[in-house]
Amino acid sequence: MEREVxxxxxxxxxxxxxxxxxxxxxxxxxxxxxLVPRYGGGMRGGMTNAELTVGDGPLRALPVASDCWSAYAMxxxxxxxxxxxxxxxxxxxxxSSLFDVPVDVEGAAVFxxxxxxxxxxxGNPMTAGFVLLGAYVALTGLVSVDGxxxxxxxxxxxxxxxxLAANEQAIGVGAAAVTPLAAPAWPLNAVTTAGTP
Amino acid sequence: MTRRLLQGSExxxxxxxxxxxxxxxxxxxxxxxxxxxxxxxxxPSAGGVCINAESEIEAINMALGxxxxxxxxxxxxxxxGLALMQEAIAEAALNELPLVVFNMARGxxxxxxxxxxxxxxxxxxxxxAPRDVEEAVAHTQLLFHLADLHRTPVLLYGxxxxxxxxxxxxxxxxxxxxxxxxxxxxxxxxxxxxxxxQIWTWARGKPNTPGPGPDRAWKSIAEKYEEIARREARFxxxxxxxxxxxxxxxxxxxxxxxxxxxxxxxxxxxxxSFRPVTLWPFPGDALAEATKGCRLVLVYELNAGQMVDDVRxxxxxxxxxxxxxxxxxxxxxxxxGDLLAVDALRDRVRQAIAELAxxxxxx
Numbered sequence: 001m002e003r004e005v006x007x008x009x010x011x012x013x014x015x016x017x018x019x020x021x022x023x024x025x026x027x028x029x030x031x032x033x034x035l036v037p038r039y040g041g042g043m044r045g046g047m048t049n050a051e052l053t054v055g056d057g058p059l060r061a062l063p064v065a066s067d068c069w070s071a072y073a074m075x076x077x078x079x080x081x082x083x084x085x086x087x088x089x090x091x092x093x094x095x096s097s098l099f100d101v102p103v104d105v106e107g108a109a110v111f112x113x114x115x116x117x118x119x120x121x122x123g124n125p126m127t128a129g130f131v132l133l134g135a136y137v138a139l140t141g142l143v144s145v146d147g148x149x150x151x152x153x154x155x156x157x158x159x160x161x162x163x164l165a166a167n168e169q170a171i172g173v174g175a176a177a178v179t180p181l182a183a184p185a186w187p188l189n190a191v192t193t194a195g196t197p
Numbered sequence: 198m199t200r201r202l203l204q205g206s207e208x209x210x211x212x213x214x215x216x217x218x219x220x221x222x223x224x225x226x227x228x229x230x231x232x233x234x235x236x237x238x239x240x241p242s243a244g245g246v247c248i249n250a251e252s253e254i255e256a257i258n259m260a261l262g263x264x265x266x267x268x269x270x271x272x273x274x275x276x277x278g279l280a281l282m283q284e285a286i287a288e289a290a291l292n293e294l295p296l297v298v299f300n301m302a303r304g305x306x307x308x309x310x311x312x313x314x315x316x317x318x319x320x321x322x323x324x325x326a327p328r329d330v331e332e333a334v335a336h337t338q339l340l341f342h343l344a345d346l347h348r349t350p351v352l353l354y355g356x357x358x359x360x361x362x363x364x365x366x367x368x369x370x371x372x373x374x375x376x377x378x379x380x381x382x383x384x385x386x387x388x389x390x391x392x393x394x395q396i397w398t399w400a401r402g403k404p405n406t407p408g409p410g411p412d413r414a415w416k417s418i419a420e421k422y423e424e425i426a427r428r429e430a431r432f433x434x435x436x437x438x439x440x441x442x443x444x445x446x447x448x449x450x451x452x453x454x455x456x457x458x459x460x461x462x463x464x465x466x467x468x469x470s471f472r473p474v475t476l477w478p479f480p481g482d483a484l485a486e487a488t489k490g491c492r493l494v495l496v497y498e499l500n501a502g503q504m505v506d507d508v509r510x511x512x513x514x515x516x517x518x519x520x521x522x523x524x525x526x527x528x529x530x531x532x533x534g535d536l537l538a539v540d541a542l543r544d545r546v547r548q549a550i551a552e553l554a555x556x557x558x559x560x
Contacts, residue, residue, distance in 0.1 A: 020202070020363070023202055023363060024202050027200060027201075027202050027365040032365060033202065033363075033364065033365050034362060034363070034364050035202070035362065035363040035364075036358070036361065036362050036363075037361055037363075038532075039529070040527075040528060040529030040530075040531065062452055062453060062456060062539065063329075063358045063362050063449065063452075064453075064537055064538050064539075066538065066539065066540070
């Protein structure tokens with residue numbers, strides 16, 4: 001079984017680090033992963049997308065995803081670049097503080113999380129990306145929230161450790177803002193461990 | 198097994214280092230830049246040297262010098278930088294220096310640049326085109342081996358997909374067999390008047406130890422490439438008995454071909470796929486065999502038609518060859534455009550089959 005996440009936002013929102021954190025968490029939980037970032041020359045303010053595929057066995061996915069299961073959208077600016085690659089009924093988790101246009105995906109299950117607002121409330125506006133990621137993970141269970149926190153800790157470089165607590169808080173705030181497993185990525189009654197038959 | 202989430206560029210850097218690469222030079226240019234960055238981070242602690250040169254021309258000549266001392270040396274760029282490096286690649290071929298060149302190409306699949314080169318002389322570059330990150334790790338190690346074995350410049354044909362895709366992977370050293378001593382290396386060990394080694398200088402040698410001279414040297418180099426062509430061609434084919442339509446592609450387009458071939462087979466079409474793993478030497482004999490009895494040989498590459506020439510040369514029936522690729526760049530200019538997609542490829546395969554047999558189907 002494979003689950004895809006299409007990430008989108010504008011440069012500077014932490015979209016690439018969010019995608020890498022989720023991929024690392026999935027790998028550490030024994031899943032197979034493939035992560036393809038997509039961005040051009042424009043850095044801050046430019047398009048920043050990523051495609052992540054997570055599977056419980058050798059991946060069938062190609063590095064150009066189509067018919068994807070879910071989306072993580074920090075902003076609507078470049079959402080039209082990923083929308084055609086989402087399947088009907090896709091799970092779309094949006095940062096409703098900034099994403100204020102209708103989600104143009106047939107039958108999409110849209111979850112609105114005011115990630116930027118929540119990050120502002122706890123005094124760390126730069127952690128909005130982790131707020132939305134915490135919400136995505138709580139909603140889907142693609143990885144565990146604890147696993148996500150552990151992956152974040154792994155990826156923060158030694159000279160940025162002052163942000164660990166704020167990042168962890170942001171993940172928790174996001175996770176608390178949604179109904180757990182409202183859109184489960186894996187069968188809820190699965191008794192198998194990832195990576196084993 | 199300890200797998201780590203590695204970007205393709207980092208996995209290739211690790212593969213180069215476990216292969217013994219200890220000198221790397223380059224000039225940043227996407228999507229090659231990350232390979233240079235990872236080498237810069239990793240090489241010093243492995244006892245090597247990485248230099249951010251002032252241009253691609255400097256970079257490859259630095260690597261050429263390092264290779265001349267017997268070090269495992271490498272450089273790289275994307276197609277634009279490779280264009281600047283052609284003179285030094287020809288020089289490496291003429292001087293019989295093992296040099297690994299990483300081409301992390303942009304959206305354009307420059308088969309001609311990889312296989313024809315732009316330098317002078319009767320040389321070719323062994324070129325491996327991996328289909329994904331895992332294969333790029335193996336190819337990197339094989340290239341260092343082949344460069345030393347044949348004393349020749351070699352190319353890895355990567356691209357944005359290879360350079361930027363991250364996967365969970367463990368990079369381990371491959372055992373690739375024994376290699377000859379580098380008794381030609383200018384490593385300072387001979388010192389002493391009259392005993393110092395030379396590389397090239399028109400192969401004239403020294404008064405007491407005359408060399409073969411330019412004519413014999415060039416002839417022997419040309420013969421070496423003939424020998425490499427006989428020995429080193431590699432390919433992957435999925436063309437069972439009765440295949441009527443064979444789709445040929447190389448590098449990261451190949452997984453898309455495999456997907457479409459699998460899908461259309463379920464509709465009863467007798468499709469197969471063929472991938473040159475070495476772009477040079479082109480596996481011509483294998484292609485001739487795989488295309489026997491094919492009504493259509495479709496060539497899918499993201500350019501205006503380059504490898505299609507080699508396919509026409511070697512196909513059992515050249516009139517069966519059709520080009521179904523095309524130029525396809527995304528807006529950033531860094532990676533492949535909309536044509537690198539299952540839907541687009543499936544449409545083109547179907548259309549080619551329909552044009553051959555308007556009644557539909559090839560089975």
